[in-house]
Amino acid sequence: MRIGxxxxxxxxxxxxxxxxxxxxxxEAVRLWHGDEDIHGVDAVVLPGGFSxxxxxxxxxxxxxxxxxxxxxxxxxxxxxVLGICNGFQILCEAHLLPGAxxxxxxxxxxxxxxxxxxxxxxxxxxxxxxxxQEILIPVKNGEGCFVADEKTLDELEGEGRxxxxxxxxxxxxxxxxxxxxxxxxxxxxxxxxxxxxAVEALTGPSLDGLGFFTSxxxxxxxxxxxxxxxxxxxx
Amino acid sequence: xxxxxxxxxLKPEILDPQGQAVANALPRLGVSEVSSVRIGRRIEIEFxxxxxxxxxREIADKLLANPVIEDFTLRVDEPxxxxxxx
Numbered sequence: 001m002r003i004g005x006x007x008x009x010x011x012x013x014x015x016x017x018x019x020x021x022x023x024x025x026x027e028a029v030r031l032w033h034g035d036e037d038i039h040g041v042d043a044v045v046l047p048g049g050f051s052x053x054x055x056x057x058x059x060x061x062x063x064x065x066x067x068x069x070x071x072x073x074x075x076x077x078x079x080x081v082l083g084i085c086n087g088f089q090i091l092c093e094a095h096l097l098p099g100a101x102x103x104x105x106x107x108x109x110x111x112x113x114x115x116x117x118x119x120x121x122x123x124x125x126x127x128x129x130x131x132x133q134e135i136l137i138p139v140k141n142g143e144g145c146f147v148a149d150e151k152t153l154d155e156l157e158g159e160g161r162x163x164x165x166x167x168x169x170x171x172x173x174x175x176x177x178x179x180x181x182x183x184x185x186x187x188x189x190x191x192x193x194x195x196x197x198a199v200e201a202l203t204g205p206s207l208d209g210l211g212f213f214t215s216x217x218x219x220x221x222x223x224x225x226x227x228x229x230x231x232x233x234x235x
Numbered sequence: 236x237x238x239x240x241x242x243x244x245l246k247p248e249i250l251d252p253q254g255q256a257v258a259n260a261l262p263r264l265g266v267s268e269v270s271s272v273r274i275g276r277r278i279e280i281e282f283x284x285x286x287x288x289x290x291x292r293e294i295a296d297k298l299l300a301n302p303v304i305e306d307f308t309l310r311v312d313e314p315x316x317x318x319x320x321x
Contacts, residue, residue: 056298056299057301060298060301061298064298092303093301098303099303100301100303100304102249102250102304103252103253104252105250105252106252107252107253107256147249147250147303147304148303149248173250
């Protein structure tokens with residue numbers, strides 16, 4: 001399975017994301033922001049960093065990158081897309097996910113290992129987890145405070161689209177402790193913390209991040225076989 | 236050349252921690268009568284010819300403001316008005 005990782009000017013974690021894909025057993029394909037061709041990949045990761053220097057708002061300019069038109073079309077067609085940190089911000093700016101990521105409430109950049117509780121496990125990126133599972137992966141952001149209007153928050157919770165919540169302390173003031181969400185179809189997931197930094201004992205606090213990437217591979221294997229692997233959240 | 240000025244502000248219900256930080260610093264300036272500070276962004280768009288408000292509105296709507304968290308207003312900045320604007 002070929003998973004594309006987009007590099008924007010200012011991306012930082014594209015290398016780690018590609019490595020995580022390889023460790024999970026996938027083929028990592030590097031994609032370029034200025035190239036609208038995504039080279040036939042089966043899924044896409046939008047990595048963390050500071051695309052276009054966070055000019056205007058985080059992710060606001062990246063949304064209009066040539067590659068994003070193709071990625072957005074593919075995402076609407078059901079292709080798995082994972083946005084990590086800046087990638088999450090880009091997905092919100094592109095309206096592929098609801099809400100927005102704003103300045104951390106305390107205004108400090110937060111960089112630490114963070115516990116999360118997995119909510120939705122019927123997505124293309126979280127089917128390897130069990131519901132309620134607590135995982136530990138690094139968080140590192142200055143603008144990770146998830147906000148949306150009450151109606152949207154209620155919808156996300158009511159439809160089981162909160163993919164993960166912060167536990168043992170909310171690092172940025174995100175409403176309802178939301179760390180990760182998915183779209184209605186379950187193929188697009190945005191997450192503020194960094195699963196790609198928790199895939200090896202040498203460098204990460206756990207191996208919990210690997211599950212996001214093995215989930216995608218399993219999801220793709222299931223859809224390739226014509227199976228309905230992850231159930232309810234899929235159209 | 237004509238200029239359109241776009242003001243982008245966080246919606247009233249969105250918390251503005253930067254504004255709060257500024258407000259919290261005011262007592263150190265000896266200012267105690269300010270109840271709230273909110274920070275926005277002013278963008279000046281220069282058109283080569285006539286000011287095109289519709290195009291400016293499209294730019295503001297699609298790029299300059301994020302409608303999830305921000306509102307915007309826009310106006311043509313007349314050279315004479317620039318002298319008197321507050």
